[in-house]
Each structure stands twice: as structure tokens, then as C-alpha cells.
Amino acid sequence: xxxxxxxxxxxxxxxxxxxxxxxxxxxxxxxxxxxxxxxxxxxxxxxxxxxxxxxxxxxxxxxxxxxxxxxxxxxxxxxxxxxxxxxxxxxxxxxxxxxxxxxxxxxxxxxxxxxxxxxxxxxxxxxxxxxxxxxxxxxxxxxxxxxxxxxxxxxxxxxxxxxxxxxxxxxxxxxxxxxxxxxxxxxxxxxxxxxxxxxxxxxxxxxxxxxxxxxxxxxxxxxxxxxxxxxxxxxxxxxxxxxxxxxxxxxxxxxxxxxxxxxxxxxxxxxxxxxxxxxxxxxxxxxxxxxxxxxxxxxxxxxxxxxxxxxxxxxxxxxxxxxxxxxxxxxxxxxxxxxx
Amino acid sequence: xxxxxxxxxxxxxxxxxxxxxxxxxxxxxxxxxxxxxxxxxxxxxxxxxxxxxxxxxxxxxxxxxxxxxxxxxxxxxxxxxxxxxxxxxxxxxxxxxxxxxxxxxxxxxxxxxxxxxxxxxxxxxxxxxxxxxxxxxxxxxxxxxxxxxxxxxxxxxxxxxxxxxxxxxxxxxxxxxxxxxxxxxxxxxxxxxxxxxxxxxxxxxxxxxxxxxxxxxxxxxxxxxxxxxxxxxxxxxxxxxxxxxxxxxxxxxxxxxxxxxxxxxxxxxxxxxxxxxxxxxxxxxxxxxxxxxxxxxxxxxxxxxxxxxxxxxxxxxxxxxxxxxxxxx
Amino acid sequence: xxxxxxxxxxxxxxxxxxxxxxxxxxxxxxxxxxxxxxxxxxxxxxxxxxxxxxxxxxxxxxxxxxxxxxxxxxxxxxxxxxxxxxxxxxxxxxxxxxxxxxxxxxxxxxxxxxxxxxxxxxxxxxxxxxxxxxxxxxxxxxxxxxxxxxxxxxxxxxxxxxxxxxxxxxxxxxxxxxxxxxxxxxxxxxxxxxxxxxxxxxxxxxxxxxxxxxxxxxxxxxxxxxxxxxxxxxxxxxxxxxxxxxxxxxxxxxxxxxxxxxxxxxxxxxxxxxxxxxxxxxxxxxxxxxxxxxxxxxxxxx
Numbered sequence: 001x002x003x004x005x006x007x008x009x010x011x012x013x014x015x016x017x018x019x020x021x022x023x024x025x026x027x028x029x030x031x032x033x034x035x036x037x038x039x040x041x042x043x044x045x046x047x048x049x050x051x052x053x054x055x056x057x058x059x060x061x062x063x064x065x066x067x068x069x070x071x072x073x074x075x076x077x078x079x080x081x082x083x084x085x086x087x088x089x090x091x092x093x094x095x096x097x098x099x100x101x102x103x104x105x106x107x108x109x110x111x112x113x114x115x116x117x118x119x120x121x122x123x124x125x126x127x128x129x130x131x132x133x134x135x136x137x138x139x140x141x142x143x144x145x146x147x148x149x150x151x152x153x154x155x156x157x158x159x160x161x162x163x164x165x166x167x168x169x170x171x172x173x174x175x176x177x178x179x180x181x182x183x184x185x186x187x188x189x190x191x192x193x194x195x196x197x198x199x200x201x202x203x204x205x206x207x208x209x210x211x212x213x214x215x216x217x218x219x220x221x222x223x224x225x226x227x228x229x230x231x232x233x234x235x236x237x238x239x240x241x242x243x244x245x246x247x248x249x250x251x252x253x254x255x256x257x258x259x260x261x262x263x264x265x266x267x268x269x270x271x272x273x274x275x276x277x278x279x280x281x282x283x284x285x286x287x288x289x290x291x292x293x294x295x296x297x298x299x300x301x302x303x304x305x306x307x308x309x310x311x312x313x314x315x316x317x318x319x320x321x322x323x324x325x326x327x328x329x330x331x332x333x334x335x336x337x338x339x340x
Numbered sequence: 341x342x343x344x345x346x347x348x349x350x351x352x353x354x355x356x357x358x359x360x361x362x363x364x365x366x367x368x369x370x371x372x373x374x375x376x377x378x379x380x381x382x383x384x385x386x387x388x389x390x391x392x393x394x395x396x397x398x399x400x401x402x403x404x405x406x407x408x409x410x411x412x413x414x415x416x417x418x419x420x421x422x423x424x425x426x427x428x429x430x431x432x433x434x435x436x437x438x439x440x441x442x443x444x445x446x447x448x449x450x451x452x453x454x455x456x457x458x459x460x461x462x463x464x465x466x467x468x469x470x471x472x473x474x475x476x477x478x479x480x481x482x483x484x485x486x487x488x489x490x491x492x493x494x495x496x497x498x499x500x501x502x503x504x505x506x507x508x509x510x511x512x513x514x515x516x517x518x519x520x521x522x523x524x525x526x527x528x529x530x531x532x533x534x535x536x537x538x539x540x541x542x543x544x545x546x547x548x549x550x551x552x553x554x555x556x557x558x559x560x561x562x563x564x565x566x567x568x569x570x571x572x573x574x575x576x577x578x579x580x581x582x583x584x585x586x587x588x589x590x591x592x593x594x595x596x597x598x599x600x601x602x603x604x605x606x607x608x609x610x611x612x613x614x615x616x617x618x619x620x621x622x623x624x625x626x627x628x629x630x631x632x633x634x635x636x637x638x639x640x641x642x643x644x645x646x647x648x649x650x651x652x653x654x655x656x657x658x659x660x661x662x663x664x665x666x667x668x669x
Numbered sequence: 670x671x672x673x674x675x676x677x678x679x680x681x682x683x684x685x686x687x688x689x690x691x692x693x694x695x696x697x698x699x700x701x702x703x704x705x706x707x708x709x710x711x712x713x714x715x716x717x718x719x720x721x722x723x724x725x726x727x728x729x730x731x732x733x734x735x736x737x738x739x740x741x742x743x744x745x746x747x748x749x750x751x752x753x754x755x756x757x758x759x760x761x762x763x764x765x766x767x768x769x770x771x772x773x774x775x776x777x778x779x780x781x782x783x784x785x786x787x788x789x790x791x792x793x794x795x796x797x798x799x800x801x802x803x804x805x806x807x808x809x810x811x812x813x814x815x816x817x818x819x820x821x822x823x824x825x826x827x828x829x830x831x832x833x834x835x836x837x838x839x840x841x842x843x844x845x846x847x848x849x850x851x852x853x854x855x856x857x858x859x860x861x862x863x864x865x866x867x868x869x870x871x872x873x874x875x876x877x878x879x880x881x882x883x884x885x886x887x888x889x890x891x892x893x894x895x896x897x898x899x900x901x902x903x904x905x906x907x908x909x910x911x912x913x914x915x916x917x918x919x920x921x922x923x924x925x926x927x928x929x930x931x932x933x934x935x936x937x938x939x940x941x942x943x944x945x946x947x948x949x950x951x952x953x954x955x956x957x958x959x960x961x962x963x964x965x966x967x968x969x970x971x
Binding site: 145154283287312313321 | 816817824825826901904905909921927932934936939942947954955
């Protein structure tokens with residue numbers, strides 16, 4: 001199953017992303033141009049001079065035909081520039097880079113929580129099928145899939161912040177304290193530990209609890225369901241029966257035989273849930289005033305900040321595609337039946 | 341005392357619409373080193389018998405009565421952990437139909453083998469590898485060292501079955517339960533597998549419980565044969581006796597329905613349908629289809645009784661020797 | 670009751686009873702009785718539908734009756750769900766919102782089902798370039814994270830009911846297209862299809878009368894589940910302000926209004942609409958899962 005072949009497969013799939021990304025980019029571009037009216041007019045208002053208006057339009061390439069705008073955008077993109085934000089007046093790519101760590105930390109911890117809880121729960125439910133454990137897991141899962149994520153965040157905020165005052169309110173990554181850490185990894189939790197600043201670490205953790213749990217709980221549900229379903233099927237399989245007939249301990253059978261087979265569909269759903277989380281985190285950031293990409297995009301939408309919106313969609317789509325690429329490669333590596 | 345003693349084993353499947361009484365009092369014995377065939381049609385409960393013995397029944401099945409004794413030990417009452425550690429693999433092993441599905445598709449064949457050796461025989465990784473190669477040689481797998489890194493989907497049916505046999509025998513069990521080991525294989529491969537099983541039996545002295553619907557297959561390897569119908573043993577005895585003079589009407593009908601060379605006219609069939617296991621016929625389960633049926637057959641279930649030395653029949657009105665010889669052969 | 674032998678899943682066991690002479694409906698009820706979760710789902714969905722139909726007629730208050738004197742009242746007997754910051758009764762608005770949300774969701778699901786199934790069926794049936802083209806286009810659509818795509822579409826089209834319908838329908842199309850295509854591919858080669866062609870059915874007739882009905886079951890299940898997810902997405906869009914806008918009675922909008930007042934501690938403004946959403950989505954999920962169990966012959970209750 002040579003690793004060189006796997007690498008070649010990865011390279012091929014990576015190349016495949018490019019055309020899809022291009023088309024996606026074009027779609028986004030087209031979408032932003034459907035919006036009636038001129039972005040400059042919408043942003044700048046009627047009180048600027050005609051010359052200034054023309055000047056702004058020129059800078060934003062809005063006086064050129066559509067396809068030319070697209071090509072120019074691509075050219076800028078290749079240089080790492082994504083246009084100037086109408087609201088922050090700096091290059092969108094810089095905005096995105098500034099906002100990225102907050103979102104990345106939130107989504108990472110949220111997904112980590114989701115996966116670390118969902119998989120054991122799903123396995124337990126499958127092993128103890130039709131017992132109370134199974135019923136509890138299934139009930140929690142179906143509930144998690146049914147709750148609106150923004151509502152869950154609000155409810156948790158109310159209970160734990162407003163009512164119990166155990167956790168900080170919706171004011172960002174460090175609660176009300178205004179503290180910063182010189183970013184090394186971008187993860188406030190890690191950076192503060194690296195600096196030995198335990199107070200900051202604790203603040204960061206406390207601020208992360210509610211938003212991560214909100215995201216994590218909703219993400220956990222579909223993964224737990226899939227894990228359970230797949231494990232139930234696998235545990236009924238002939239090869240599990242063979243393993244058991246040889247007297248292999250049940251723990252070994254579950255973890256080394258069953259789980260390995262179950263991993264592929266489980267990873268698939270984790271990738272899909274990650275896509276959902278990339279959308280859901282926008283809502284979470286709004287609720288918790290989290291200074292990440294989600295809040296950035298929300299503000300951009302409200303103020304018709306075209307380049308920002310475009311940049312955001314592009315970045316998020318790119319991340320999503322990379323996740324799926326990782327999934328494809330992992331599946332190919334794990335499953336010897338896949339041809340590549 | 342026999343190595344394996346099954347007495348009045350009862351197994352049911354509990355569906356929401358009722359209890360499916362698949363096994364209704366199965367009794368058989370296997371002595372050390374002998375090959376017992378368990379023969380019957382699809383749905384007679386052959387595989388269920390095997391799974392009941394080593395307690396690998398899938399839900400919603402459950403053993404509801406009877407005893408299974410291995411070397412005097414009650415198997416049904418053992419704790420799961422004892423069953424795992426002491427009996428399965430080490431004393432009793434099993435091989436299954438469709439060997440390619442019975443092997444884990446994402447783990448190499450070699451790893452599946454070495455894993456069993458490491459865990460069950462406490463070997464080190466290197467020792468396990470060496471032993472694995474030698475085991476594969478003993479089941480006549482060519483180029484065993486490179487076979488170790490194959491995956492099940494890369495194997496042919498016959499090779500997969502040999503691997504299964506290798507796995508099952510890796511801990512030197514005293515009894516091998518073979519559930520339809522040759523179904524689905526081509527005739528040549530079938531023959532090879534059977535020869536392999538014979539040779540292994542001769543070499544290791546292990547007993548075999550061969551489950552099959554194929555009478556000819558049973559004839560090739562079995563010392564004794566038990567005929568199963570609708571969850572009960574109809575007849576059991578040395579293979580030559582059963583074939584030459586079947587005493588149970590079902591057995592003789594079964595033998596009569598085999599396609600044979602030189603047969604003129606239609607193949608005989610057994611009238612009626614297989615018994616409804618949800619509401620089985622009262623008394624002898626075969627009586628609605630039996631040419632020898634008496635009034636008592638619909639009321640009282642016959643028990644196994646000795647006819648000749650070694651041959652036992654469960655029938656109120658077994659065939660006479662003359663009739664039996666006429667039907668058999 | 671006699672047992673149909675095709676439903677028994679015991680390995681090898683063969684039953685001989687005659688097939689049941691029960692009608693499809695009583696059979697359906699039988700299945701439901703063994704599956705209380707599904708029954709609960711059906712019940713919940715029925716409640717939502719009834720709410721949507723007669724809610725606005727029997728609601729005690731005017732859903733848009735601004736009454737600042739009664740602003741932000743806690744839940745009480747006269748206002749079981751309390752009032753929002755404009756004095757509107759929340760219970761009334763929650764019930765009335767059912768109509769709007771259900772309307773949007775059903776429109777979106779029907780639209781995406783019809784479009785997606787058509788695309789998938791044609792792609793699977795005709796194959797070759799058409800298949801390639803359709804599937805690549807679905808790949809592109811699916812490259813975006815769902816909600817982000819809905820956000821982008823909704824933003825481009827401007828807020829409104831139609832926008833929500835279009836945005837949520839758009840993200841659902843690829844799911845149906847893929848499902849239908851794979852169903853079509855497997856069914857196309859099935860025995861009965863070959864038989865139908867052998868007796869002289871034209872291609873269109875084959876497609877319409879023979880193949881499509883067999884693909885119906887998974888589509889129905891997907892649509893039911895899709896209703897639930899679409900409610901969440903529609904509410905999400907409205908919450909952000911990209912869908913239905915304040916002060917319309919829509920569950921997501923009401924939660925947004927509740928967010929505005931969050932620091933005052935008026936929890937009832939967002940709690941009840943959220944519960945309504947959860948309730949509705951739960952109903953569709955339970956129903957969808959249950960339908961899958963019932964309609965899949967391998968998982969039926971025997």
C-alpha cells in the first residue's frame with residue numbers, strides 16, 4: 001500500500017481542489033455582484049463628491065467589466081491580497097489573519113470535545129444496545145441534532161452567566177479582563193501556558209467553555225449517532241464473530257477489529273460535521289461576541305463589505321475543502337480495498 | 341465419556357411476533373478424534389446448533405434449555421471471560437461459511453494470525469510471525485511469507501478458507517466446528533479443503549463437527565452422521581449404516597432425493613413444506629410429511645432410541661431393515 | 670396474525686404461513702405501535718401542522734399588536750409565554766410563526782426535492798456527459814459549508830421570505846441529486862427493469878412508471894429529515910437578519926429579538942421560540958428516522 005502511492009494520490013487530489021476552488025470563487029464573485037446597487041454607494045452614502053466616488057470605484061475595480069474584475073481579483077489573490085475592506089480599511093487578508101486564531105481555537109476545541117465525547121458514547125450505546133445506556137445516548141443525540149445552535153448558546157449563557165454567574169458573559173476571549181498574549185500559536189490557551197501566565201490561561205479557558213460546549217454539543221450528536229449505527233452493524237459482522245470465536249477478549253475485538261472498520265464512516269461524518277461547524281460558529285460568535293471570523297463576516301454582511309464577505313467565504317470554503325481532502329486521504333490509507 | 345456432550349439443547353429466537361423455536365431438544369456426542377457430520381436442510385438449525393455450543397448466537401437468539409458439556413464441564417453456565425480465555429480457540433474453534441466475509445477486511449491476514457498468536461499463546465511479535473508462516477505452510481498456502489501481508493479481498497475463496505482454518509487451528513483446539521466450509525467454493529477446491537481437514541485431523545487427532553447440507557461431502561470425511569430436521573435429531577449413527585440403511589423416514593427420503601448417475605425418471609421430492617417453527621406440528625415435527633406416519637406421531641414426540649449398535653432413531657415407526665436397504669445405497 | 674415469510678430475519682429459518690391479508694394502512698399502524706418514538710414524531714409534526722393551519726385564527730392576541738405598556742412581561746396566566754420588548758404576546762407569535770416557518774420550509778423542501786431528484790434521475794438514467802456535468806456542478810455546490818453558502822445566497826438576494834426559501838433549497842439540492850442518482854444507477858440494472866424493457870417499454874415509460882416508484886422510499890425519508898434541518902437553517906438566517914426580518918413572527922427573528930434584550934434578563938423572549946424550533950425539528954427527525962425503519966424491509970418490526 002506504499003506511502004509513495006498515497007502521496008501521489010494526495011497530490012492528485014490536491015490539484016483537483018484548484019479547479020473546484022476557482023469555480024467556487026467565481027460563484028461567490030457572481031453572487032456578490034448580483035446585489036443590486038453599487039457597493040460604494042451603499043457604503044459611502046450620498047454625501048461624497050463625484051470625484052471621490054469615482055476614485056473609490058476605481059480602487060475597487062468597480063468601473064471595469066465583470067470578467068475583468070474577476071481576473072484582477074485573481075491576480076491580487078495570487079499576491080496574497082484580497083481587496084480592501086470597506087469597514088476596516090485594510091486588506092481583507094490581513095483582517096482574516098487577525099481574526100483566524102480566535103475562530104480556529106473555538107472550532108478546534110469544540111470539535112475535539114464533540115469527537116471525544118461522541119465516539120465513546122456511540123460505542124457504549126452499540127455494545128449495550130437496547131439497554132438504558134443506549135436509550136440515553138439516542139435521546140441525547142436526537143436532541144442535539146434538533147436544537148438550534150444559537151438558541152442553545154443563549155440558554156447556556158443565561159443559566160451559567162446571567163443566573164449563576166459562574167462563567168463570563170459574551171465579551172470575547174478573556175471575559176471582561178482586557179489581556180493579551182503575544183501570539184505564538186494563536187491559541188490563547190496554549191500561548192498563555194507557554195508564557196507561564198496561568199491567570200490568563202484560566203481566563204481563556206473560562207471564556208471558551210460556553211461557546212465550545214455550544215458548538216461541541218450540536219456537533220457531537222450526529223457523530224454519536226453515526227458511531228452507534230456503524231458499530232452496531234460492525235459488531236454483527238461475520239469477522240467480529242470470527243474474532244470472538246477465537247477467544248479474543250471483547251475489548252480487543254471492539255477496539256482493534258470493530259472500530260477500525262467503523263472508523264471510515266465515522267471520519268466521513270466528522271468531516272461533514274466540521275463543515276456544519278464552520279457555519280455554526282458564525283452564529284456562536286455572534287452570540288458570544290467572539291472576535292473571530294464569524295463575527296467579522298456578520299459585520300461584513302451588515303455593512304455590505306463586499307471584499308470582506310468574498311474573502312470570508314473563500315477562506316471558509318478553502319478550509320472545508322482541505323478537511324475533505326484530509327478525509328479522502330485518510331480513508332484511502334485506512335481502507336485497503338480503496339484503489340488509488 | 342464423550343468429549344462433547346450436547347443433551348436436549350433448546351434454542352429460540354425471540355421476535356416481536358413470538359418465539360421461534362429453532363432447536364427443540366438436540367442431543368449429540370462427539371468423541372475425541374472423531375468426525376461427526378451434522379446434516380440437514382436449510383433452516384433445520386444446523387448453524388444455530390454450532391453457535392449455541394460456543395455461545396455466539398446473534399440477537400435475538402438465546403439458548404433456553406438443555407446442557408452442553410465439554411470434557412465434563414458445563415459450557416452454558418460458564419462466565420463470558422472463562423469462555424473466552426479457556427474454551428474458545430484453545431479447546432473449541434470454528435470455521436465459517438463465506439470465508440472472505442469472515443475475515444476482517446481492513447487488517448492483513450498475517451496480522452490477524454499473529455494477533456491471535458500473541459494474545460492467545462503469549463508469543464512475541466517475531467515468534468508469532470515465524471509460527472504464522474509455519475501454520476500457513478501446514479495448510480498448504482504457497483509463498484506463506486508474502487501472503488502474510490495480503491488482505492482478505494485479495495484472496496481466492498479457497499485460500500481464504502485455508503486462512504480461516506489456519507486461524508482456527510492456531511491454538512491447537514481439540515474440536516473444530518466447521519460450518520458449511522465448502523459452500524460457495526468450486527468442486528475442486530471443495531475436495532482440496534476436505535482433504536486438508538482429513539489430513540489435519542489425522543495429524544493432530546482433533547475432533548471435527550462438520551455442518552453441511554451436502555450428503556456427499558459428509559460421506560467423504562465423517563465417521564458418524566447426525567440428521568437434523570426442524571430442530572431435532574432424527575437419526576444418528578455410523579456413516580456407512582446411515583447411508584446404506586437409513587431407518588428414519590426423513591433420512592431415507594433425503595437420500596432418495598439425491599441426484600444420482602443412472603437415475604431414471606424424476607428425482608423424488610419430499611412432499612409438503614418445512615415445518616413452521618413458530619407453530620410447529622405437535623408430536624413428531626416430520627409427521628405431516630411422513631409416509632410412515634401413525635396416529636401417535638401427531639401427539640407424542642419420539643425420542644432417540646437405539647436400533648442397531650451405534651445407530652439411533654427418533655421415530656415411532658422407523659423403516660424396517662428391508663425397506664431401509666432398498667431406499668439407501 | 671399470520672406471518673409474512675419475507676420479513677423474518679432469522680438465519681435460514683423458513684416459514685410457511687400465508688402472506689397477511691392486512692391492508693397497507695393497518696400495517697402502518699402496526700408498525701407505529703412498536704415504535705413509540707416514531708409515533709411521537711408523527712404526533713409532533715401533526716401538532717405543528719395544526720398550529721400552522723388554525724393558529725392564527727384562534728390566537729388570543731394580535732401577533733403584531735405593539736403595546737409598549739405591556740413590554741417585556743414575565744410569563745403569567747394572561748401571557749403564558751410572556752411578552753417581548755414591544756409588548757406583543759409571545760405565545761401568539763410562536764403559534765403564528767409556525768405557519769410562516771412551515772410554509773417556508775415546505776416550499777424549500779419541495780423545491781429542492783423536485784429539482785434535485787430530477788437532476789439525479791436524469792444523470793443516473795442517461796449517464797455519460799450529462800451525468801458528468803450534473804455531478805461536477807453538485808460537487809461545486811457542495812464545496813461550500815452549508816450555512817455559509819446559504820448566508821451568501823441570502824445576502825445576495827436581500828432579506829425576505831423568498832430568499833430564505835431559495836437559499837435553503839439551494840443547499841439541499843446536491844443531497845437529493847446524489848441520492849437519486851445512486852438509486853437510479855442501482856435500480857436501472859435490476860431484474861425488473863430489464864424485464865420491463867424486454868416487454869417493450871420505451872425509455873421514458875421505464876423511467877417514469879417503473880424506476881422512479883422504487884426510488885421513492887429513501888427520498889421520502891430524506892425529505893422528512895430535510896424539513897427539520899431546513900427549519901434550523903431558515904431560523905438561523907432570520908436570526909442573523911438575512912432572512913425574514915423583525916418584526917415578523919418567525920421563530921428565528923423572535924430569538925434575535927430576545928438577544929437584543931438579553932442583558933435585561935428577559936429570558937422568555939428567546940426561550941419559547943427556541944423551544945418551538947427544537948420541538949418542530951425533533952418531530953421531523955423522529956418521524957424521518959421512524960419512516961426509515963418502517964419503510965426499510967430489513968428493519969421492519971416483525
